[in-house]
Amino acid sequence: MGSSVVRKVGVGLIGCGNISSIYLKNAASAFDNFEILALADLIPERAAARAAEFSIPKACTVEQLLRDPAIEVVLNLTIPVAHFAVTKAALEAGKHVYLEKPLSITLAEGEQLAALAKTKGLLVGGAPDTFLGAGIQTCVKLINDGWIGKPVGATAAMVSGGHEGWHPDPAFYYQTGGGPMFDMGPYYLTALVALLGPAASVAGMTATTWEKRLITSAPKKGTMMDVEVPTHVTGLISFASGAIATVVMTFDVKGGSTQVPLEIWGTEGSLQVPDPNTFGGPVLFRRAGEPKWSEVPLLFGRSENSRGLGLSDLIASLSQNRAPRAGVDLTLHVLELMQGFHVSSNTGRRYRMRHKCRRPTLS
Ligand SMILES: NC(=O)c1ccc[n+]([C@@H]2O[C@H](COP(=O)([O-])OP(=O)(O)OC[C@H]3O[C@@H](n4cnc5c(N)ncnc54)[C@H](O)[C@@H]3O)[C@@H](O)[C@H]2O)c1
Numbered sequence: 001m002g003s004s005v006v007r008k009v010g011v012g013l014i015g016c017g018n019i020s021s022i023y024l025k026n027a028a029s030a031f032d033n034f035e036i037l038a039l040a041d042l043i044p045e046r047a048a049a050r051a052a053e054f055s056i057p058k059a060c061t062v063e064q065l066l067r068d069p070a071i072e073v074v075l076n077l078t079i080p081v082a083h084f085a086v087t088k089a090a091l092e093a094g095k096h097v098y099l100e101k102p103l104s105i106t107l108a109e110g111e112q113l114a115a116l117a118k119t120k121g122l123l124v125g126g127a128p129d130t131f132l133g134a135g136i137q138t139c140v141k142l143i144n145d146g147w148i149g150k151p152v153g154a155t156a157a158m159v160s161g162g163h164e165g166w167h168p169d170p171a172f173y174y175q176t177g178g179g180p181m182f183d184m185g186p187y188y189l190t191a192l193v194a195l196l197g198p199a200a201s202v203a204g205m206t207a208t209t210w211e212k213r214l215i216t217s218a219p220k221k222g223t224m225m226d227v228e229v230p231t232h233v234t235g236l237i238s239f240a241s242g243a244i245a246t247v248v249m250t251f252d253v254k255g256g257s258t259q260v261p262l263e264i265w266g267t268e269g270s271l272q273v274p275d276p277n278t279f280g281g282p283v284l285f286r287r288a289g290e291p292k293w294s295e296v297p298l299l300f301g302r303s304e305n306s307r308g309l310g311l312s313d314l315i316a317s318l319s320q321n322r323a324p325r326a327g328v329d330l331t332l333h334v335l336e337l338m339q340g341f342h343v344s345s346n347t348g349r350r351y352r353m354r355h356k357c358r359r360p361t362l363s
Contacts, residue, residue, distance in 0.1 A: 131276065
């Protein structure tokens with residue numbers, strides 16, 4: 001007889017900033033296979049404040065957290081430029097790692113992390129995990145079941161004026177490792193790979209519209225930021241399946257709109273995929289000859305903000321003898337895609353993908 005008691009794996013969270021609260025909330029209420037035992041941050045007061053807020057037993061230094069034998073998995077929620085060093089240190093300390101996107105800010109660093117994890121026999125996985133939510137999982141099933149026929153093309157667009165109007169500390173979005181592609185691209189590209197499979201090559205064109213930008217959000221309102229990265233990126237992806245996608249990621253557009261963030265076009269019909277920065281719907285479908293789109297009921301659970309779903313899946317994979325769905329092959333593939341757009345723009349040539357990944361299986 002099996003036991004219904006799920007073993008809670010000990011998790012240590014590093015990086016107690018903006019996004020940490022939804023992970024802490026969901027860890028306490030939405031997932032039963034892990035428990036956050038300790039918090040650490042470069043700024044100790046942040047770890048202490050979050051520990052008090054979410055009744056976490058320990059706030060400590062990064063070094064103390066990595067030495068804690070009760071912690072099997074590190075949840076790395078630091079800023080992108082710190083992802084590599086923190087993930088590397090955690091792997092060297094013998095911990096599995098799940099981290100926020102992107103895997104790292106350069107492909108070379110991402111490759112090092114993947115290689116180190118393999119050598120150590122440890123798992124690395126990472127955000128986004130929105131593709132495991134009800135909306136995109138429903139779209140994946142509809143494609144698998146042949147609703148749109150053969151997927152031919154797709155369009156993905158994130159049109160925004162940037163983050164300086166709301167984020168309390170937005171400078172990192174404009175520094176090396178930031179920009180709209182590295183910040184928002186992971187949601188769209190991970191969804192595209194989940195929907196259409198791995199990419200074969202990409203082409204990109206990029207622009208930096210402003211060299212400096214003004215923070216308009218508290219508490220740094222009035223501060224100017226230097227812009228180190230392209231802030232308007234347009235590209236094409238050729239998938240191994242033969243489908244071709246157009247992608248636009250921008251922080252430079254005021255008053256623009258895209259009616260649909262992600263649309264997949266097929267030989268028999270098309271799908272309007274929900275915003276890939278969310279877990280729910282709506283999923284809209286139109287068959288050949290139908291005048292209107294119709295909403296398809298969601299076929300899976302997890303339509304609310306379920307950040308941590310990929311971490312929970314990675315932890316489940318440890319005892320299920322399978323690869324995690326949001327695993328390092330997927331995050332490395334997406335990192336290579338993002339870098340590929342910029343390399344292609346700089347060289348004026350198409351970039352051919354070196355890192356393969358499998359299309360993640362349905363939940
Ligand atoms: N803010 C969002 O809405 C959002 C949404 C999805 C994903 N993300 C991702 O989450 C990550 C964190 O974003 P955020 O908005 O929470 O940033 P943030 O700046 O609010 O928080 C990051 C925290 O990490 C700490 N930190 C930085 N380097 C560290 C290091 N070496 N060791 C220990 N702590 C360190 C900082 O002191 C800070 O408290 C980023 O990768 C971002 O792309 C953010």
